[in-house]
Amino acid sequence: MLKSIIIKTFLIEIGELAYFARRFFKELFKKPFEFKELLRQCYSIGNKSLLLVGVTGFIIGLVITLQTRPTLEEFGAESWMPSMVSISIIREIGPVIIALTFAGRIASGIGAELGSMRVTEQIDAMEVSGTNPFKYLVVTRILAATLMLPILVILGDAIALYGSFIIENTKGEVSFQLFFNKVFNALEFGDLIPATIKTYFFGFAIGLVGCFKGYYCEKGTVGVGLAANSAVVFSSMLLFIIDFIAVFVTDIFFEI
């Protein structure tokens, strides 16, 4: 009984979200474009998550290398370390973990910001002053999140690989050149391209859910907290669903 209610509300949410996304694409191509606000949002989103992504990436690199090293040593396969770490980071761990931290930072931020603008009638005020708030607030934020996350993931991946190199360098005395030579030998376009395309969808989902929750926020200040909270939960869940679909599709096309 309870399960069926949960599934039902989840499906309703997905439906409403799809409707919201449809509105986004409709308004995206309509003039006037809010370029200045888009740039401002890109800057603000990048600025807010840069440090977080850097630190997360670095720690992922350190931890994965530290954890896997003893196992590989057992089989005398330490020299495989760079290729193994790079493939797992670039293909899966980097995009997913960085997208999750991004969701925690950006989806909640957008949800809270738009939510409080909704409950204090600022969105209505934009509407009555003859400016389309959906274009000004929602389209710019979704677009900014979609464009910024891939850049941040590439940056995070690079920092993660550097973190991995530091461990390799101290424990295995691998030189910088050797390490990255092995990394680039192991990586193929079949790893990089699908992983990057995936992050565009992640960014889109995070921006979309954050805006959706904030834009339709209800019930005063309690609602704002709820909007921020559910934006994170819902977008994280969506990330894993998209990730599953992405891996599935990649499997068909690239035959990894």
Next chain:
Amino acid sequence: MNPNQNIQEKKEPIISKKFILEIKDLKKTFGNNHVLNGFNLELFEGENLVIMGKSGSGKSVMIKCLVGLMQPDSGSIKVMGKDITTLNRIDLDELRTDIGFLFQGSALYDSMTVRENLEFPLRRHKHKFGNISDTAPLVIEALESVGLVDAIDLMPAELSGGMQRRVALARTLILKPKIILYDEPTSGLDPITAKEIIELMKRIRRQYKTSSLIITHDVDCARVVSERMILLVDGINYAEGTFSELKASKDEKVKAFFK
């Protein structure tokens, strides 16, 4: 000079017999909550019309239907001859520049300075002023009419409630609207600040030659600014008349407003 007297003298010539706003048989229901059950209203050009009603009687809902923020279930709403429920987005946005809306809670954009707040409505509607590139004079003019030029670079959070209300008023004035809708302009303010806002409303009417629809449950405010009043009870216009006519009414529900 007595400001009230001034208004009295100017009253007759300003008002014409043309409707600038017309609501017919407006109905709006939220679930089982029948908020508006056939509300009617006409606003003459140049008039100050006050709507009074208890908290929760649907005043804000009515005024939001008027600018297309809410869709009514049925009924027609004509603003300057155009039915707003049938307009497309572009025409609606254009029409909205002729309507100023002062929100109950001021609704200033809290991530922007006062200047940016005032510039915001101009972004898409500069053509109203011949596509000028420098909007600063318009901003200054609007701030001057509410007496807050000094606050131009402050953030809304740095302003008191009364100042916020005045900045919000300046923001509605910046597009030079023909109609101003005031949603409880004095709510949440102390009596002295409330009086200042009322004085401001009177001055703005003279300066900008606007027609106003004022929602309030402040009897003092209604007495000073109204030329005609409508009492909203049970979702319909229960009683209509001048302030003194309504005050003299024998009806229990009308009397309740003036206690």
